[in-house]
Amino acid sequence: MVTHFHYTKSRERLGICIKKINYCRFSQTSKDEKIRIVNELLQQLGLTACADTRVGEANASEMTQENTRGISGGERRRLSMAIQLLANPRLLFCDEVTSGLDAHSALKIVQVLKDYAESSGSTVVLSIHQPRPEIYQLLSGVGNLVLLSFGRVVYDGPMAEALPWMESLGYERCPAHMNPLDYLLDLTTIDYSSAATERLSRKRCANIGASWEERSCRSSSTKHLTTIHLNNTGMAAEPLSTLSTLLASSSQIVTYSNTSDRPAPNSSLGILQCHGTKRPGLSAQISTLIRRGWKNEIRSNIAVALFILSVMLGIILGFLFSGLAIRFQDISSISSMCFMTVVAQPAIILFMGIMSESRTIPVFEQEYKEALYSPLVYLISDIVVFAPAVLFSGFGQLNRS
Template identity: 25%
Template sequence: MHTEMARTAPVSPARDQGPDLEMQTVRSAHLDNDVVSSFSWANLNVVVTDRTTKTPLSILSEASGFVRAGEMLAIMGPSGSGKTTLLNALAHRVAAAGATTTGDILINGQKTSLQTLRDLSSYVEQEDALIGSLTVKETMMFGARLSLPSNISKKEALERVDNLIASFGLQSQAQTIVGTPIKKGLSGGQKKRLGIASRLVTNPRILFLDEPTSGLDSALSLEVCSYIKDIGRRHKLVIVASIHQPSSATFQQFDHLCLMSGGRTCYFGTVAEATGYFGRIGYPIPPETNSAEFFLDLINTDLDKNGEVVLRTDDICNSWNTSEERTRLTQVIQKTQESSASSLSHYKVARPSGWKVPLVLLHRSWIKSYRDIMAYGIRIAMYLGLAILMGTVFLRFETEQRYVQPYINAIFFGGAFMSFMAVAYVPAFLEDLSTFKQERANGLVGPLAFMVSNFIIGLPFLFGIVILFSVVAYWLTGFRADASAFFMWVLWLFLDLSGRFCFVHLRRLRVALAITAFANGLWMCVDGFLVPMNILNVFWKYVFHYIDYQAYVFQGMMVNQFQHGEYSCEQVAGGQYQCAYPSDLNSAGKFRGTDVLRQFSISTGLEGTWVGITIGIIVGYRILAYLALVLRK
């Protein structure tokens, strides 16, 4: 019979709060904490192509290991030793760009698939991916809601979250926000604990940690590791962590050590036996020496000046390959494979309903949007300032020839710079994107749910920003005083801002400013204002103008202002008129707004088509952003 298990939080009270709460499966049975009794790997190799010679280059060689449930393994080595490569390979992640991974990854002695390992494990990245404007409890609750099936009640989820918060010593900070650049929140150690706790709420049986103590001092590192060890032992978790230069006390928290250099294994065994092993192969540890630092110094080829460390490392690796410890490790892995009886494919993790995930993300984004001033508060202030600037510079224009060009300039300025200032949204979006990447890697959120929720939550705020801007700038400038004209202006600006809002999704922080400047300059050059369509170079016209959403916005706003208006020409000496725009009304000292449009090769009656094209471009940007997320593994 197949047994289905639901991901539920590995709830446990603080150290003195009584027995653990019961776990529930899809069938309301107990979740067996011994689902994963061991995790092992054999002859794991990772090969990439050397960029210079184009030949295969091994970055992980013949790695093997074995960890029992309730134990904690430290993967340790100097920089570039292959720690993260091994950790990623074990978690069935991309070990390195263009890498080929071979070998066996085993749970309870059975080869495991990507989906099975994803269902049974969680991966905590080195960099925190927490949303700064959420509280500790909200962070945990959203993690639970993204992972727990629908048959788990809200009360049960809340109890599990509370107990997990207590287990990590965060009770006093439950209502404290994580922290933003403007408002201080948790300390570094508390953030690390919260990041791990938010992954444990999904009830993994295997936990991968990429340098969980990075950026912490020795006291905080010990604190974090002691909490992890306590949780792991009480809930029989397999914990595999890469770690760099731990203090002696932190190092002793681990049960097993995998020491690596240059992608090769130097030692795999218990922490307690490591000192004796190195003494037997000719590298005794001096008295009162931090054993972790001693091991790293032995194999740190970065400090090698005369080739001595390379030779020593080769000797250590060769000694390990021929050691009794390596032979026993191989025998343990083989024995586990031979004695394996049940198939893990019988276990299936129950997940939330497909419609539930976007709603949870939408709720989370809503809280962030009104609480995080970086997301919308600063943008609202910027756009209000821009509206006041525009309205007071382009102040009270009239229907005279001398105001026509300033009107056109105001239309161009309003659209182009409203769009350009959407760059203020980049930091807030990148925080969301970082969180999404980790949740996606742990199988909680997909690209479609992320894109849908992010799009929906932005619309009301964008519309509010446009209304705020327009109420100030439109009437101060003196655009056509008509309700329908005003709301058409609002529509065009909303589409304009939505277009740039979509484009933000295609950026990364390192190139955000460069891409923003280039793209905005490109769209302004080809939108038909700086160079009218009748003289625009054919390359720019046919390659970029017709996919430039700002071009249709500019044309629509021009028609909105000039289609029904008449303007008086400039009167010169002798009562004559000097008209800048040819018209059949020039003899009367006037010209029509359509005569202005003709100078820019803008036709009337196509507004509906332009709206449709602009929406199509926005949808196209969304699809491109979605595909970028799908293809970015």
């Protein structure tokens, strides 16, 4: 999952990604068009209601939730997915993006990912728990299905032919009221409820795997992949010819494959097909990071309180030690002033920095891996963000002499 600043709002998070730091492909897009893209992406992913809500902390405690608790876990996952969609990756991994969502929202997310794969020609790898039947229907007409049982491929072919294949092996027809994916999962999963059921289910899985190995029908031309991982034990991202070697720890996987090389003309995610050639300059990156840093510090009650405390301490020290001169009787007061100025007051600013860096470092590491900006840009912007606290804290001491 993408790491977020606690005090950044959802709309701002996407705005920063699309404006100046991220993705040179938006460099030639107008400001109004960027706003439209962000709003439409929020609408499609069901984030409109929380667009102006702080992202918050994922695991905020009872004591801190008033200040740091923000959008829900499901909304945070969808926001992470929106950020990655803006990057227009050729290969997109989505790990449990529908977990914690209601059935309608889960179906909508899968539809968005399917539209994105079709419109961009990209590969989408999606792990998902308990997909509803409509998700199977959404992908079955255009996709391939790969079933694995403990790393062994037991089916690899058109999704619509999976049930007939199981019937040809002598297994009963999938009940009309049952989700086909749940039925396939039951057939290829070992039942540990008792020794007898475990023995029978192991034999069944072995027979299905052996039968499939006799039938050589794997396609090596699959280009676009969406993987539905049914029991959270592994993921896949390679062509189907190497899938079994990469998923030794996996159990069941459903694969959607789109063989069309041309983007869908009426795709709802055509808004992302923007292209530019010039990456934002150094000054644009620094200014954007500075604005983001200041917004987060201002919205943090603790940071604001520490800043006020630092300024007040500087004013108090200025009054207490005003009028000192280089005299023998003032040596003790001068030494006390030096201690408070050099040690005590900077400790508050240091604490502010440590508290802030604990939140910003994970975001920086993630954005640096994505080559959005250099460490120098981050360092310069960080220094500028904390400069007011350092300057104003000593303001009250300027006239102490």
